[in-house]
Structures are given as structure tokens and as C-alpha cells.
Amino acid sequence: MDSQFNTYPSEVGVMLWPGRLLSKIVNLVKPYLLIMPAMLILAGVIIYPLIFSLSKSLTDFNLGMPGEVFIGLKNYITALNDQGFRESLGVSVLFSLCSTGLGLALGFGTALLLQRDFIGKRLLTILIILPMMVTPVAVGIIWLLMFQPDFSIINGLLGLIGINGPIWLQNKWSARIAVIVADVWQWTPFFTLILLGGLLSLPAAVIESAKVDGASGFQLLRYIKVPMMKSLILVVLLIRLIDSFKTFDSIFIMTNGGPGSATEVLSLHIYRSGLPFMNISYASAMSYLFLIILIVTTTLLIRQLRRAENV
Amino acid sequence: MFKQKRVNEINQKTSQQTVFKVGFVIMLGVILVFALFPLLWIVLTSVKTQRDLFALPPLFIFQPTLKHWHTVLIESEFLHYYRNSLVISGSTLIVVMVVATMAAYNLARSQYAYKIRENIAFFILSQRMMPPVAIILPVYVLFSRIRMLDRLETLILMNVAFNLPLSIWMIRGFLESLSVEIEEAAIVDGCSRLGAFIRVGLPQMLPGLLSAALLVFIYTINEFFFALILSGTRSRPVSVAVQLFLPTGVRGTLFGEAAVASILIMLPSLIFAMFMQRYLVTGISLGAVKG
Numbered sequence: 249m250d251s252q253f254n255t256y257p258s259e260v261g262v263m264l265w266p267g268r269l270l271s272k273i274v275n276l277v278k279p280y281l282l283i284m285p286a287m288l289i290l291a292g293v294i295i296y297p298l299i300f301s302l303s304k305s306l307t308d309f310n311l312g313m314p315g316e317v318f319i320g321l322k323n324y325i326t327a328l329n330d331q332g333f334r335e336s337l338g339v340s341v342l343f344s345l346c347s348t349g350l351g352l353a354l355g356f357g358t359a360l361l362l363q364r365d366f367i368g369k370r371l372l373t374i375l376i377i378l379p380m381m382v383t384p385v386a387v388g389i390i391w392l393l394m395f396q397p398d399f400s401i402i403n404g405l406l407g408l409i410g411i412n413g414p415i416w417l418q419n420k421w422s423a424r425i426a427v428i429v430a431d432v433w434q435w436t437p438f439f440t441l442i443l444l445g446g447l448l449s450l451p452a453a454v455i456e457s458a459k460v461d462g463a464s465g466f467q468l469l470r471y472i473k474v475p476m477m478k479s480l481i482l483v484v485l486l487i488r489l490i491d492s493f494k495t496f497d498s499i500f501i502m503t504n505g506g507p508g509s510a511t512e513v514l515s516l517h518i519y520r521s522g523l524p525f526m527n528i529s530y531a532s533a534m535s536y537l538f539l540i541i542l543i544v545t546t547t548l549l550i551r552q553l554r555r556a557e558n559v
Numbered sequence: 560m561f562k563q564k565r566v567n568e569i570n571q572k573t574s575q576q577t578v579f580k581v582g583f584v585i586m587l588g589v590i591l592v593f594a595l596f597p598l599l600w601i602v603l604t605s606v607k608t609q610r611d612l613f614a615l616p617p618l619f620i621f622q623p624t625l626k627h628w629h630t631v632l633i634e635s636e637f638l639h640y641y642r643n644s645l646v647i648s649g650s651t652l653i654v655v656m657v658v659a660t661m662a663a664y665n666l667a668r669s670q671y672a673y674k675i676r677e678n679i680a681f682f683i684l685s686q687r688m689m690p691p692v693a694i695i696l697p698v699y700v701l702f703s704r705i706r707m708l709d710r711l712e713t714l715i716l717m718n719v720a721f722n723l724p725l726s727i728w729m730i731r732g733f734l735e736s737l738s739v740e741i742e743e744a745a746i747v748d749g750c751s752r753l754g755a756f757i758r759v760g761l762p763q764m765l766p767g768l769l770s771a772a773l774l775v776f777i778y779t780i781n782e783f784f785f786a787l788i789l790s791g792t793r794s795r796p797v798s799v800a801v802q803l804f805l806p807t808g809v810r811g812t813l814f815g816e817a818a819v820a821s822i823l824i825m826l827p828s829l830i831f832a833m834f835m836q837r838y839l840v841t842g843i844s845l846g847a848v849k850g
Contacts, residue, residue, distance in 0.1 A: 279671040283679065286662035286723055293720035294686055297697035304697070311700065358590050361583065372587070374836050376594050381832035383781040385798045386821035389805070390597045393604055393814055401600055433597065494690045497783040501805065515692040522696050535693040546688060 301532040311526035323533035333534060335509060336517035337541070342424070343513055344492040347431040348485060354432065355439020356481075360469070362440065363447045373444075377437040384434070388501025391430035392417070395502075417503055420510040427499050427511050431492060439484055446480040447473065482553045490546060514538050605818035612814050627815030631804070637820065640800035646711055647796055648779040651718040655726050655775050656768065658719070663730035664756065668739070680731070687724040691784045699788055709791030717785045722775045729774075733767035734760070770838035777828045797824055 277284075305323055309316040327333045362373060382390070394401050395416035403413035414422040450473060458472050474481070496515040499505070505512035505520060512520070518538065522531025604612065606623040631637050666680050698717070699708075707713045737760055745755040761768075783798045790799060801824060804816040 279669050280665070282661040282665035282669075285658045286683070286727060287679075289658065289716070289720050289723060290683065290686055293698070293716060294689060294694060297694050297701060300701060301693070301697035304700075354590075357586075361587055361590070364583075372591065374833060376590060377836075378598065378829065378832065379594055381777065381825070381828045382598075383783075383798060383821075383825045383828060385781070385783050385801060386601075386825040389801065389817050389821040390601050392805075393818060394597060394600060396814070433593070437594070490688060494692075496692065500783075500787075501802075515690065518692050519695075528696050528700055531696050535690070535696065538690060539693050542688060542690060 301528075302536065304529050305532035305536055307529050309529040311528055316529075323530050324537065326530065327534045327537055332509060332512075332517060332521070333537075336512045336514050339424070339509075339511060340493055340513040343428060343431070343495065343511075344489055346428045347435065347492050348488045350428070350432045351436045351439050351488060352481070352485060354436045356443050358436065358440040359443040359447055362444050377441055379434050380437040380441070382434060384497035385501055387430055387434050388498040391426065391433070391498070392502045395426050418507050420507060423503050423507055423511050427502055430498050430502060431495060434498070435488060435492070438488065442480065442484050443477070446477045450476055479553060479557045482549075482556055486546070486549045486553065489549070490542065493542060493545075601818045601821060605815055605822055607815060609815070627819045631816050631819040631823070635803070635816075637797070637800065637823070640795050640797045641823070643711065643794055644780055644796040644798065647714050647718065648776050650711075650715045651722065651779045652772055652776050654715070654719050655722045656772055659723055659726035659730055659771070660768070662723075662727045663734055666727070667731050667734035680728075683724050684728050685724075686720075687728075689721075691721070695785065695788055702789065708789060709793050711794045713789050714782075714786055714794060714796065717789065718779045718782055721782075721785075722778055726771050726775055729771045730764075730768065733764040733771075737763055766838060769835070773831055773835055773838055777831060780827055781824075 280287075304316075306318060306320060307316040308319050308323075358376065362369065362376070379387075397415045397418065402416065406413040416422045416426045454472060454476075455468065458468055463472070493513075494515060495513060496519070499511055499513060499516060500519075503511045505516045509517070514534075515538075518531050518534045521534070522528065603619070605627055606625065607621060608624045608626070611621045662683070666676055669676070702708050702713055741763075742755045742759045745759045746752060750758065780796075781798065782796075786796045786799045790796065797820075801817070801820040804813045804820045
């Protein structure tokens with residue numbers, strides 16, 4: 249009885265000690281408990297592979313050959329001097345700028361048309377935004393068929409007005425135009441949708457008073473609507489620029505980067521030089537350069553956006 | 560005299576308006592044709608006979624045939640791949656919605672330091688920018704080491720990771736727009752925190768959740784790049800299987816079959832887009848503006 253009483257406190261202490269540590273850990277982790285699964289998935293699937301490829305990009309790791317040696321930044325230097333890499337960077341920039349610019353112009357125009365009320369507007373809006381919902385692979389197939397040399401509907405239609413169309417996907421520049429057309433077709437509705445929302449939420453009082461003051465339709469657009477929607481326009485441009493810089497599916501299906509490497513955007517270039525030859529380290533270095541370019545561009549654009557919002 | 564002038568003015572104005580209206584209708588018509596003609600053409604292509612396909616000038620009126628549809632649906636394994644696609648998108652949808660709602664609830668409601676929270680939120684969103692091609696090579700190497708290539712689970716995992724950022728961001732936005740008071744009232748009335756959220760918070764943001772879920776489903780069923788590299792004969796989804804019918808593929812010029820396959824791929828997203836347009840617009844605009 250007596251000895252039992254004596255040992256009781258220390259025993260409890262021993263028993264509690266790990267328990268206390270555990271509860272401390274639990275208290276520390278508890279606020280983050282719900283966010284843990286998401287963070288773990290992102291860390292495992294995105295961050296860990298990124299670190300892995302960073303470490304491999306500094307070696308001559310190759311799936312085809314055993315063993316690897318640390319070679320520092322050699323892969324990066326090779327990539328920067330590589331004609332193919334530079335060309336595909338140029339193709340990517342051209343592709344993104346053209347498709348985003350055309351998409352913005354067309355999308356804004358469409359939004360201005362859809363801004364007014366008319367019969368059947370709802371149905372028309374649904375129909376016009378349909379291309380955005382089409383699977384990118386299917387976009388590739390659709391335009392591949394439209395641009396086919398054997399029975400090209402596009403050349404058929406051009407023939408009706410007396411133009412002899414090129415063999416679209418087999419000439420350098422016409423193939424570039426073709427992939428841009430496909431991208432513009434798919435993403436113009438995105439611009440339309442967002443900018444239409446912006447136009448409809450402009451304060452009616454401002455527009456009305458400008459109209460009373462005798463502003464013409466164009467002046468209204470130039471001096472009132474565009475300035476008021478500047479930050480929204482920049483946001484949409486930012487999103488589309490980044491996304492179009494990553495385009496892969498539709499170009500892969502339509503031309504697979506060809507003819508030669510005329511439509512080989514950066515994603516395709518990395519894919520084509522990385523996987524078939526199993527030259528993982530070199531491709532990793534290129535994808536890091538890709539990532540750096542993306543991050544720098546985005547940061548600059550976001551800074552521009554902040555400035556536009558503050559003014 | 561004065562009256563005549565006024566009448567002329569009014570006439571001029573109405574004729575201007577007519578010109579304007581005609582121009583408006585023509586422009587809308589051009590845009591509509593640009594948006595819909597490719598879709599119409601692919602449908603026509605899918606029901607043309609091999610001979611009509613190559614007719615010049617292109618045919619718009621012809622005797623339709625279902626031969627290509629029969630080839631794709633009955634004779635090929637297309638439906639098997641379709642099942643893979645649905646399994647992948649369905650599982651991804653469920654996992655993403657659960658994990659993202661948990662994370663978003665944490666970001667919107669937890670009491671820990673604002674700064675840490677904002678940093679975590681920014682980290683999550685910045686993952687949306689990640690180009691898939693930067694991830695795919697290491698992922699391919701790592702998954703091949705643990706023998707996870709060509710499995711549905713692998714594709715589900717990749718899709719979950721790439722859909723989480725936007726979903727968390729969207730759901731967080733919906734959660735922050737809810738009033739906390741009603742939930743707190745429910746807690747006072749004896750609900751647990753979780754119970755209050757499920758009974759009071761969740762129903763309020765159901766439309767928002769639905770639009771997030773819709774976007775996840777569409778993105779996943781459209782996903783091509785990871786599937787192209789990580790899947791093989793056992794786990795190939797339909798977006799990759801369609802390559803079998805490509806004119807550039809090994810089987811030669813199967814234009815009709817390619818058309819059928821592409822119609823079948825885009826069908827789920829198009830149907831969803833048509834019927835749930837309202838939710839979709841919410842989702843896209845919110846994702847865009849917040850993202």
C-alpha cells in the first residue's frame with residue numbers, strides 16, 4: 249500500500265512525459281492539420297521532383313547510361329548556346345504574343361457586341377464560348393482536319409474567292425499561322441467572357457454622364473471604358489500569356505513541332521529532346537531555364553499590373 | 560420649312576441606325592461562324608464516306624454514313640479507354656474537392672498568423688503557374704523507380720496535384736464571402752464546429768463548390784500531357800488513345816475516325832458547359848480574377 253503510494257507520482261511523470269511531448273507536437277501541428285494533405289501532395293508531386301531535377305541538371309545523368317558525374321552549370325551553358333533551344337524560345341514568344349494579342353482584340357470586340365441587349369443573347373453567348381470548352385487535343389484534331397492538304401476545307405473556301413492556299417502544315421510560316429489560328433479560336437471566348445463581365449459591371453452613371461456630355465461611341469470606349477477596365481485587361485493578358493507559353497497539346501497533335509522545328513515551342517522542344525534520348529539532365533536544365541523565364545516574365549507583368557492598379 | 564428639315568434629320572438618323580444594326584448583325588454572324596464552323600465541319604466529317612471526304616470543292620450536302628462511328632465505338636477499344644478517363648476524372652474530382660475544401664477552410668478560418676497564412680496561400684497559387692513539362696521528366700524517372708508507370712493511381716495523383724491550387728483558391732474565396740455568424744450561432748446551439756460547417760456553411764456555398772468541381776472534371780478529362788508520358792496500354796485515357804486514329808498515325812488516313820474520336824472526347828465538357836453555363840461562368844471568372 250505504502251510503497252504504491254510512494255511510487256505513484258514518479259510513475260505518472262514517466263507515463264506523462266512522452267504524452268506531454270506528443271501533445272506539444274499536436275498543439276504545434278493542429279492549426280495546420282487541415283492544410284497538411286494538400287501541402288503533402290504538392291510537396292510530393294511538384295516540389296520534390298523539382299528539387300530532384302535541379303540536382304540532376306547539374307550532372308550528366310542519362311537514363312541510357314549508368315553512372316553520373318557532377319558537371320556544374322555545363323548543361324545550362326550548352327542549352328543557352330544551343331541553336332535549337334534559342335529558336336524554340338523565339339517560336340514560343342512569337343506564338344504567345346500573336347495568339348494573346350489576336351485573342352484580346354477579337355475577344356474585346358465580341359464583348360462589346362454582346363454588351364447590348366438583343367433577342368437570343370443568352371443562347372448566342374453560350375454558342376460563342378463553346379470553343380473554350382473543347383478538349384485541347386480535339387482542337388488539334390479539328391484544325392488538323394481543317395488544314396489537311398488532301399481535302400482542306402480552308403483551301404476549298406479560299407479557292408471560292410480565288411485564292412490558292414498553301415499546303416498549310418508543311419510550310420514554315422503557314423504552319424505557324426495555322427497553330428496560332430487554332431489557339432486564337434479556342435481562347436478568344438475566354439477574353440470575351442471575362443471582359444464582358446467587366447463591361448457589364450462598369451458603373452452606369454459614369455457612362456450615362458459621358459453620353460450626356462456628347463461623347464461618341466469610340467470616345468466612350470477610348471477614354472472611359474478601356475481606362476476603367478485596364479487592370480482587368482492586364483489580368484486576362486497575364487493569364488493567357490502564361491498559359492499560351494505552356495501550350496503543348498494542340499501543337500503536338502497538329503504539327504508535332506514540324507515542319508522541321510518551325511512550330512516547336514519550348515514545351516515541345518524539351519519534350520522532344522528529353523524523352524526519346526533519355527537525356528534527363530540536359531532536358532532538366534532546359535526546363536529550369538523555361539521556369540526561370542516564366543517566373544521573370546510573370547513577376548515583371550505583375551509589377552506592371554500593381555502599378556496600373558495604383559494609378 | 561423647319562418641319563421639313565426636322566423630318567430629314569430624323570430620316571437620316573433612322574437610316575444611320577439601320578446601317579448600324581445591319582453592321583452589328585453581320586459582325587455577330589461572322590463571330591458565330593468563326594466559333595461554330597469548325598465544330599460543324601468535324602461533325603460533317605464524321606458522317607462522310609471515304610470518297611466524299613476527298614471531294615473538291617468540299618461537300619456540304621451528301622449521303623451520311625455511320626461507318627466511322629461504328630468503327631470507333633464497336634470495333635476499336637475506344638470505350639475501354641473512355642472508362643479509364645472517367646475513372647481518372649471521377650477519382651480526381653472527389654479527392655480534389657475533399658482535400659481542397661479542408662485546405663481552404665484552414666486558410667479562411669484558422670486563427671494562426673495572417674502572414675504565414677498569406678504565404679501558404681501564395682505558395683499554393685504559385686503552383687498553378689508550374690509548366691507541366693518542367694515536372695514530367697523527374698516525375699517519369701521517380702515513378703519508374705517505384706514501378707508506378709502505367710497505372711491509373713499515378714495519373715489521378717498528378718491530376719490532383721495540378722488541380723489543387725486553383726480549387727483551393729476558388730473555395731477559399733467562397734468561404735470568405737460566407738458570414739461566419741450563422742455557423743457560430745449553430746455552434747452555440749450545440750453543433751460541433753464540423754457539424755456547423757457541414758450543416759450551415761456547406762449548403763450556402765454549394766453553387767461555388769459545384770463550379771469548382773465542374774472545372775476540375777473538365778480539366779482532368781481534357782488532360783493530355785501527363786497521360787501521354789505516364790500511361791501505357793493498361794491505363795491509357797481517351798485523350799491519348801485518340802492518337803491511334805490520327806491521320807499522321809500508323810494506320811494511315813482515318814479522317815472520319817479521327818473526327819468521331821474528337822467528338823467523343825469533347826462531348827462531356829461541351830454537355831456540361833451547355834447545361835451548367837451559369838456555374839461555369841462563375842468559376843472561370845472567379846478563377847481568372849483571383850488567379
